[in-house]
Amino acid sequence: METKNIVLVGVGGQGTILAAKLLTTGLMEAGFDVKMSEIHGMSQRGGSVSSLVRYGDDVQSPVIEIGSADIVVAFEKMEGLRSLEYLKPTGKMIVNDTEIFPLSVIIGATTYPDNILDEIKSKVNVRVMSATKMAEELGNSKVMNVILLGSIIKSMGLTDIDWDRIISENVKEQFKELNIKALHAGMNAV
Amino acid sequence: MKLLLTGNEAIARGAWEAGVKFATAYPGTPSTEILENVANYKEIVSEWAPNEKVALEAAAGAAIGGVRSLCAMKHVGVNVATDPLFTLAYLGVNAGAVLVTADEPGMHSSQNEQDNRNYARHAKVCMFEPSDSQEAKDMLKEAYAVSEEYDMPVLFRMTTRVCHSKSIVDCSDRQEIADKPYEKDIRKYCPLPAFARGMQVKLADNFKRLEVYSNTTPFNYIEDNGSDIGIIGSGVAYRYAKEVFGNTVSYLKIGFSYPLPMEKIAEFAKGKKTLYIFEENDPIMEKEIKAAGIDCIGKDKLPAMGELTPDRVRKALLNQEATIIQPNPEMVLPRPPAFCAGCPHRGVFYELGRRKDLMIFSDIGCYSLGLMPPYNATDAMICMGASISAGHGVQKAFDIKGDHSKKVVSILGDSTFFHSGITSLMDVTYNKSNTLTIILDNRITGMTGHQQNPGTGYDLNGEESPMIDIEAMVKACGVKNLISIDPNNLKIVKEAIEWGLNTDGPAVIITRWPCVLKKFSTQDIEEFPTAFKKFCAVNVETCIGCKKCLKSGCPALAFDIANKKSGILKETCVGCGVCAQICPKQAIEVEVR
Numbered sequence: 001m002e003t004k005n006i007v008l009v010g011v012g013g014q015g016t017i018l019a020a021k022l023l024t025t026g027l028m029e030a031g032f033d034v035k036m037s038e039i040h041g042m043s044q045r046g047g048s049v050s051s052l053v054r055y056g057d058d059v060q061s062p063v064i065e066i067g068s069a070d071i072v073v074a075f076e077k078m079e080g081l082r083s084l085e086y087l088k089p090t091g092k093m094i095v096n097d098t099e100i101f102p103l104s105v106i107i108g109a110t111t112y113p114d115n116i117l118d119e120i121k122s123k124v125n126v127r128v129m130s131a132t133k134m135a136e137e138l139g140n141s142k143v144m145n146v147i148l149l150g151s152i153i154k155s156m157g158l159t160d161i162d163w164d165r166i167i168s169e170n171v172k173e174q175f176k177e178l179n180i181k182a183l184h185a186g187m188n189a190v
Numbered sequence: 191m192k193l194l195l196t197g198n199e200a201i202a203r204g205a206w207e208a209g210v211k212f213a214t215a216y217p218g219t220p221s222t223e224i225l226e227n228v229a230n231y232k233e234i235v236s237e238w239a240p241n242e243k244v245a246l247e248a249a250a251g252a253a254i255g256g257v258r259s260l261c262a263m264k265h266v267g268v269n270v271a272t273d274p275l276f277t278l279a280y281l282g283v284n285a286g287a288v289l290v291t292a293d294e295p296g297m298h299s300s301q302n303e304q305d306n307r308n309y310a311r312h313a314k315v316c317m318f319e320p321s322d323s324q325e326a327k328d329m330l331k332e333a334y335a336v337s338e339e340y341d342m343p344v345l346f347r348m349t350t351r352v353c354h355s356k357s358i359v360d361c362s363d364r365q366e367i368a369d370k371p372y373e374k375d376i377r378k379y380c381p382l383p384a385f386a387r388g389m390q391v392k393l394a395d396n397f398k399r400l401e402v403y404s405n406t407t408p409f410n411y412i413e414d415n416g417s418d419i420g421i422i423g424s425g426v427a428y429r430y431a432k433e434v435f436g437n438t439v440s441y442l443k444i445g446f447s448y449p450l451p452m453e454k455i456a457e458f459a460k461g462k463k464t465l466y467i468f469e470e471n472d473p474i475m476e477k478e479i480k481a482a483g484i485d486c487i488g489k490d491k492l493p494a495m496g497e498l499t500p501d502r503v504r505k506a507l508l509n510q511e512a513t514i515i516q517p518n519p520e521m522v523l524p525r526p527p528a529f530c531a532g533c534p535h536r537g538v539f540y541e542l543g544r545r546k547d548l549m550i551f552s553d554i555g556c557y558s559l560g561l562m563p564p565y566n567a568t569d570a571m572i573c574m575g576a577s578i579s580a581g582h583g584v585q586k587a588f589d590i591k592g593d594h595s596k597k598v599v600s601i602l603g604d605s606t607f608f609h610s611g612i613t614s615l616m617d618v619t620y621n622k623s624n625t626l627t628i629i630l631d632n633r634i635t636g637m638t639g640h641q642q643n644p645g646t647g648y649d650l651n652g653e654e655s656p657m658i659d660i661e662a663m664v665k666a667c668g669v670k671n672l673i674s675i676d677p678n679n680l681k682i683v684k685e686a687i688e689w690g691l692n693t694d695g696p697a698v699i700i701t702r703w704p705c706v707l708k709k710f711s712t713q714d715i716e717e718f719p720t721a722f723k724k725f726c727a728v729n730v731e732t733c734i735g736c737k738k739c740l741k742s743g744c745p746a747l748a749f750d751i752a753n754k755k756s757g758i759l760k761e762t763c764v765g766c767g768v769c770a771q772i773c774p775k776q777a778i779e780v781e782v783r
Contacts, residue, residue: 011525028194028358035322036194037355039298045527045556046745061433062322062355062426065501067512078525081517089513102525106747107564107740113521123515 003056005064006152009083010075011100012049015145020051022149026158026166027055037062046103048079071155073148075131076100077116084123093126094151094190096144097133127151127190134185143175143182150186159187195359197352200323201290202227203359204330205260208286209367210234212252214245216609217638218264219299220353221292225262226641229650233364234260238641238650241574241609242267246289247274250343253287254379256370258334262290265306266573270610276313278343280381280389282396285370286337288330289315290346292353295470296497299350301554301573303495305471310345310448314393316400317345317448318409319425323357329409329445331365336403340396347447349470351426351497397449405453409445412458416440420458422475422486423468426498431468433500434508450478459484466491466507470498529559531746532706532722532764534632534677540742540768541683542599543567548691549588551581553602553611556637556705557630560601564743568601575610577602582614582623597691598625604660605635605643612663618696619668626690627698630677631660632705633714640708647713657713664698677701680771706764724765724780728756732777739769739778 006023010016020036027034032055039050052064066085073094074080080095087093095117104110113119120126129151135144146167153159167179195203201224205213214237215225229236239245242263249261263271268291275289291309294300310317318333320326326348333344377385404410417439421431424444431441442458444450459465459479467476467488476488492498492506504510529536535557542550543565552558552568553576561568572580581600588596602611607629618625635641642648647657664672671693675682683701690697704714704721714721726746735754740747746762747769749755758769758778770778 012527024194024356028192033358034194035355035357037351039350039354045530045559046525047527048525059357060429061500062351062357062429063497063499065499065504065512067501067514078523082522082525084515084517087515089515101745101748102523103528103743103745104523104563106745106749107743108737108749109563110523111751112523116521119518119521123517 001056003054003059004156005069006053006156007064007069007072007083007086008051008053008075009072009079010049011079012045012047014075015142016049016051016075019145019149020053022146022166022170023053023152025170026161026163027053029166030158030161033057033059035059035062048082050083071152073152075145075148078102078112080120081116084120087124091124092155093120093124094148094155095120095126095128096131096148097128098131129189131186134189135182138178138182138185140178143178146179146182147186147189150183151190153183154187154190191361193359193361194356195323196223196354196356197320197323197326197348198223198354199227200326200359201262201330201348202231203361204327206231206234207327207362207364208331208334209258209365210260210334211257212249213237213260213262214239214248215262216240216242216245216267217635217641218267218292219638220294220350221262221264221267221290221348222638222641223353224290225650228260236650238643240644242270243273246271246278249287249289250274250278253283253285253343254281254372256285256372258286258367260288260290263292264300265291265293265304266300266302268306268309270574272309272313275309275315275343277381279314280386280393281379282341282389282392283337283343284372286334287343288333288337288346289343290348292348292350293471294350296350303471305474306345307347307447307474308472311474313345314397315343315345316340316446317347318445319347319447320352320445321424321426321428322352322355323359325445326352327359327361332409340400340403342393342396347425349425401449401452404446404449404451407446410451410454411443412454413441413443418461418463420462420465421468422455422458422465422479424475425470427468427470430498430500430503431466434503444475447475450475452482455479456482456484459486468492468498471495526562527559528562528745529556529743530706531744531762532766534701534703534705534766535560535630536742536744536766537677537680537683537768538601538628538630538701539565539567540772541680541687542601545687547596549584549596549598551577551584551598551600553577553606555603555606557601557603564741574606575602575614578611578614578625578627579617581625581627582618582621585623585625599628599687600625601628601630603636604629604631604633604645607660608644608658612667615664615667615669615698623696624694625696626687627696629660629664629698629700631700631702632708633702634705634708636705636707640705646711648711660700664700669696669698671695671697672700674700674702677703678766678768680768722764724767724782725760725763726758726765726767726770726778726780727760728758729777729779730755732775734775734777736774738774739772742769742772744769
């Protein structure tokens with residue numbers, strides 16, 4: 001099979017790294033060759049973060065070329081906009097309808113555009129998700145990342161893998177049930 | 191057993207499998223996680239060193255003492271460690287020693303893009319260059335065998351993409367390697383000129399033998415796809431080449447990259463119409479291959495700066511560019527990193543940034559962000575510890591010129607002070623300078639992700655250690671004017687800066703408040719019982735919408751444009767109270783959670 005490319009983008013602290021870890025663990029156990037690349041030097045200080053996940057029969061490069069991602073999942077709207085260039089023309093984007101202001105907005109130097117979703121919709125095939133709201137409804141806003149992971153799994157046709165077990169083996173006991181619920185909520189939403 | 195590991199995790203696994211018993215490092219992106227992962231293996235004594243020179247010396251000593259040792263650092267860290275490196279090459283080892291250098295093509299988290307393959311040539315040590323996690327583990331094990339067989343430290347070049355990307359690794363058990371006896375041998379371990387000359391000859395002989403090794407090791411291999419186009423590639427650049435060209439060309443994969451396998455290269459080049467050299471950063475292989483009279487194409491077509499990613503390769507060699515969907519560029523706002531809500535550096539940079547009479551020499555760490563808006567405080571930075579010594583030089587220049595319009599402030603963190611700030615501070619006092627040094631002691635090594643350091647009272651394994659006292663250290667360096675302050679109290683910060691600038695002779699201000707992201711130790715809980723247990727709230731009746739609080743640059747603030755009022759995100763705010771002190775109308779209240 002041809003190598004598949006998944007890009008997860010967000011802001012430091014949103015949980016992209018854990019989502020990518022669960023995703024790559026499942027893909028490896030399913031027998032794929034997997035590579036994942038992250039840049040996380042200053043990620044805890046509110047910068048942009050991205051995880052690039054590739055899987056297939058024989059994966060060479062750990063990075064995803066611009067214009068070649070099958071799916072880009074943005075945990076935050078501005079990061080979705082910034083990452084459009086990763087997407088191949090037939091690719092799909094999933095955007096979490098959440099905004100996190102960069103410092104330039106906080107200090108009043110610029111304003112956060114209110115039409116980001118319109119801009120994305122005008123250019124690519126996009127599914128907007130209210131993953132943060134869904135996570136709050138499940139009782140913990142942090143599982144937003146696993147909801148989005150569910151949407152990736154469904155969109156990429158990877159539902160045959162035993163994700164419930166992958167999650168059980170990789171999250172703390174007290175959060176297992178919540179995360180499994182979040183995963184299925186994400187799968188059902190796309 | 192197959193595991194999905196980052197390159198750094200694979201190095202740690204490789205060290206464990208190779209029977210390594212001692213490991214040391216100074217943290218630095220992208221190398222930090224190597225020692226953090228090594229520390230999980232209880233068979234390996236693992237330590238954070240105060241700096242890279244100390245780390246390499248300790249690792250050298252452990253190897254001389256008879257156990258396999260590992261040392262890891264980022265590329266610029268090797269600059270600090272070059273003094274022992276160059277002479278250790280002469281001494282050689284007893285048990286094996288490997289120095290991992292984590293280079294940064296693309297400069298994701300570094301101040302330069304130096305190519306440490308140059309150090310292999312310059313220091314006369316051999317080098318491995320893995321291209322993924324499996325190779326990182328396998329080559330590290332081989333590196334120990336080579337180190338012992340050829341009696342030299344081995345330089346092991348990782349790059350950010352190999353360090354921080356995950357791939358599948360087939361793991362095995364730990365080899366139990368017999369410890370080497372230590373025997374006194376001054377001709378081997380004392381490089382007096384008379385002995386060093388002999389060592390130099392031995393080193394040259396070992397390199398002759400290594401040339402044979404390089405031509406025969408399975409880590410340098412040919413993939414013959416019957417093409418008259420050949421690619422010689424090392425590190426992740428080889429992976430990028432395969433991504434672009436697949437099986438349409440032939441490859442010579444270089445895993446052991448110094449000395450290069452010149453016979454194998456000549457054999458591979460035979461009959462090739464075109465030969466490309468794939469290497470990230472400097473044209474090192476290219477120059478050596480060209481010097482051997484073999485025609486090849488390298489940096490004349492491929493980028494000499496940044497990463498050699500597949501898209502750049504396609505553009506450079508095939509003139510292919512992907513169809514890109516681009517957003518309206520005016521809508522895309524940059525998202526640089528910023529001081530966290532509750533960061534103890536905020537108050538200091540707020541006050542420094544308000545003054546126009548300062549030349550601020552900053553340093554390597556989170557506080558490098560003090561150059562950004564809204565503070566716009568910093569003038570310059572060079573490398574670890576340079577704030578104090580380079581600041582001293584600037585002040586001397588101002589004095590020599592008789593220019594008194596600005597005074598120098600040097601600013602650095604606790605770990606950076608331990609790393610190389612102490613010797614710089616001696617320079618300031620010894621040479622009768624009058625700079626103001628501010629040591630931001632946030633009780634941890636922050637930027638690299640919270641590593642213990644000599645000031646925190648804990649070691650790499652989380653066990654209690656003697657806490658080095660920064661105040662006592664500063665006094666011992668001859669500083670007479672010293673105060674320690676709470677950086678969250680702006681009045682105190684402002685007065686301290688004023689005091690420090692007007693004292694006679696050098697002054698030091700130590701701020702002491704923990705990093706907001708730090709996991710509190712027992713000692714922190716005792717010392718800072720109220721830290722991060724509050725939050726701030728805006729009284730919208732009193733707020734006049736003047737936006738002055740936004741000058742604190744805190745990510746917990748959110749201005750309500752429609753109602754022209756400031757707001758504070760309760761979940762993000764930890765109640766440091768800096769914004770409340772800036773507010774001219776006392777409209778921000780600090781409340782206990």
